[in-house]
Amino acid sequence: MPVPAASPAPAASPAPSAPSLPTVGQPDVARAAALFADPSRARMLKALSDGRDLSGAVLAAEAGVGAPTASAHLARLVDAGLVTVRSHGRNRFYRLAGPEVGHALEALALIAPPLPITSLRDSGTTNALRRARTCYDHLAGRLGVALMGALLDQRLLTGHDGTHRPATAVHDRASGYGHDHHYRLTASGRTALHRLGIDLDALPLRRPLVRYCVDWSEQQHHLAGAAGAALTARLLALGWLRHGASPRVVHLTPSGTTGLADWIGLRLPA
Template structure:
């Protein structure tokens, strides 16, 4: 009888080997807003030839970081779920910022700081500002999400802030979200959040944040930027954010911000 095959401890080095390549990391960042993109676009994002991009995407898919979506004869790639998106976001918080070497790169970096899609929810200064507005209105209750980069809790990284269940939804929040046309998931009590990698403050994540961003999209408040994951706020969005949530555009930088 053949011996039973069992897995040993996790092989973190296998994932680390994939992330050690800048081209593959750029592909993962391009997919961090939840889109499914063709290999040609990802090759352009990574700055590599299409044949090279295919090899990188094959390795990412084999290791379970990306998955293929087939539409007719076309193949698109996307992150293999929210766990991978959270990995990309956490790595973004602890990784150094890449140097900006051109006006184009500077413009793009500024747009990403202002507003971007973090898989299925809103991030950047706008995501932080919306989260602050929800807390100020008493729709959610919890920490203000400030991060002290010198503070250490046990063995956690400096600046650690608990992410899961950091807030809870209030009765006023249920009514307020209903007024915006946002369907609150049944049984929701704890509200998840991420520590925004550019602002080092909380922005909402999880099912409630996904429903809120879907509402903003449906109302035409936000539009994707061509070629990258930054979001553009429309005229309707500027008016709606100010009128319904008291959020001005552009939102100010609050606390620590990374270029």
């Protein structure tokens, strides 16, 4: 009697696939904080916060350390992506990798205890920073806030009144780019910038034309974005502003006092 053929074994069920893991985890805040935590590195980052390229020698002097120590600190900052470096002959020049690094410093300044004032130089630098400084590549401090106010008063800029109101702020914090309001240049504003020698059509498209920051020392808005950077660069080119001895500090010159009054009616208290 023929033996019946064995029935085929049932096909094995495919093994359940393992759940896919995310390729990017949460921000490593501790690592970033450790890079800011060293006093020498913090001083270097603050010196670079005006957006300019500075040499290793200048940064070593600003941090108060020797060249080998400065090189080691700068190498860590470059490896972490906070700073970029370029070579020019025998010299190496450093700059912040982007405005976000500067904004992180500005935000830390809000919660950091003040450094003790131990000399007239320290006192003078602190006052000068509050009076007029660069916030990456645009103007900040009392002068930056006053300039923003004059643009609004003259209806060259519109969208809000330049006031930071913490109680009603939704996204804005007391440092860094603002998001609660939408400022824009008016037709008169475009004409005024053109009259000053700024070609808006030639500005880079990779960033918004108009943005604002909440100024950490004044708690008001100052002008950022491509227009803010172009305006600051133009004021420096005209000699209306000049860089101070300390990085980030800028000074309004006598010709700048006259020029800003003639251009947009900005008159600062003596």
